[in-house]
Amino acid sequence: MTLSSNVIKQCALLSSLALFSLSSAMADDHTNKPVVEQLVDTLSTIAGPHPGIRKNHAKGIVVSGEFIPSPDAATVTNAVHFESPATPVTVRFSNTTGIPDIADNNPSSFPKGIAIRFHLQEDTYTDIVSISVSRFPVATPEDFLGLLNAVATSGPDAATPKPITQFLASHPAAKTFVETPKPAPVSFATQPFYGVNAFKFTNKDGEVRYGRYQIIPVNGQEYLTDEQRAAAGKDYLFEELPRRLQQSQVEFALGLQIADKDDALNDPTVVWPETRQIIKLGTISLDTVDDNGKQFAKQTMFNPLALTDGIEASDDPILLARPSAYAISFGRRISGQ
Template structure:
């Protein structure tokens, strides 16, 4: 996973990371966003619909091992599961294709994204950082939302609390170009739908939740039965916008079955792997190509830079622990 060649994208990614640090504080070894999470393992089995859609390697195989990370929003590693800022939740899927070869899907539980590109997103984060409780209205974030309808729509979109992270829908932010064995290409967006169906809590139930309820529930659930998600792809029609994550396609658009993820265990050594794994929003496999959405290269740069920082912090912590255990 290389950094983009465009220095402007890398510089913008650095600016965004610094802005996340300003909002949430520094937490070495953790992600600047979606810091709190849990890794599970399982298997992906493709469907006939997926095989008709793309010639990607994990589709032409009978099955592939996967690692899936569920997460809370914000860069706070100990954010309670029952506060509004914990939403939207995240779900990232890694399809393991060979040693050090993989492709990923990165998604969250709100369909869409607040801004068209990275500069707008940086503007939103700066407005949030400048809008403390003592700042009079109209606060900078209120002014930003008032002049950016897509961001306002994202903020106002319902973000209910699921009874389980295994009973929530998840949506990939950007569109991709899917090409099958006959070289037919269509654009589509992923959505992950729980086999058990969605289920949400009311305000009284949310208020009663323990701080780590969702992750304790997820860990208990997977020991009792597999957790299954259907991966679907909503297809664009001719004329639909495919390079803007703020624009939704009508629900009347065709949706095809891509395959099923079955999760069966918590990942052993999950804490070290949380710090090591770097998900990639760009597929980087034959048969699934990125669209021209400007968020893709930027998100890839942010994930890589933050991942390198996370790994470096983890290595420093390990060295410090070793020095304490074996004083000279």
């Protein structure tokens, strides 16, 4: 897909997603903005003014490679990239926040993000967007807005107890998320990533299963010690990955954790038990840093609902709201806001 055709398609997507965002619930009586737009506004407030930059996961690096499906993938879904011999992929690793120069070892840069674009035939694509922890702090867009507003209003001059303290006290899932360890990886190549939202998968026989993605380093997880983290350079992850790729490929196993009948399908704060079946869908092999990565990232909106036959969205409210918020952020980015 060329960058120019990509922008055209993304702008068309903006128009369709606007219908969803305009009908989204309002957070309070003091604004007529949809919740998804307020989310982007608040993320911008927290990060500070950075015109033309992503409002979250602003600092990223783009690499390319291919995806090879496993024989088991077709038992789960008839999606084309799980039946093709190989599919080109573009992958963007990133830090959290809308601060484009945030230090890689800064606690505020966690969780890390991964966005995977599978380039299908006839200039089409499908995306996976995941983070480096297996849970989300809240179950609804309204509560996510509440969390972000609490962060935004909990500066050093805020009265005690600060809004974030009060929010976490009344939202135990968010408190668990905040307290979940988020160690610094040695490399993006040693960091596992997890899909916190469930999707519906249908195979060629019409059998349906729900699952969440897992993207696991083939060579294992590896993290810095606290001392190494403190001593690491502010761009250590973004400097290390190109060096690593000059030596060898980076491989991730793409897996699908299968839901049991009683597992929560529409609540990303709930982590499914580790005993659930995991089906290997295939291997992502990355070999090249994209020389045009910054331009590609600026002109591309990764979309977890850019799906293909054989994969459908669940009714997870967070999942359904994500593309609309991304679209608003994307529209501002390409217009230089």
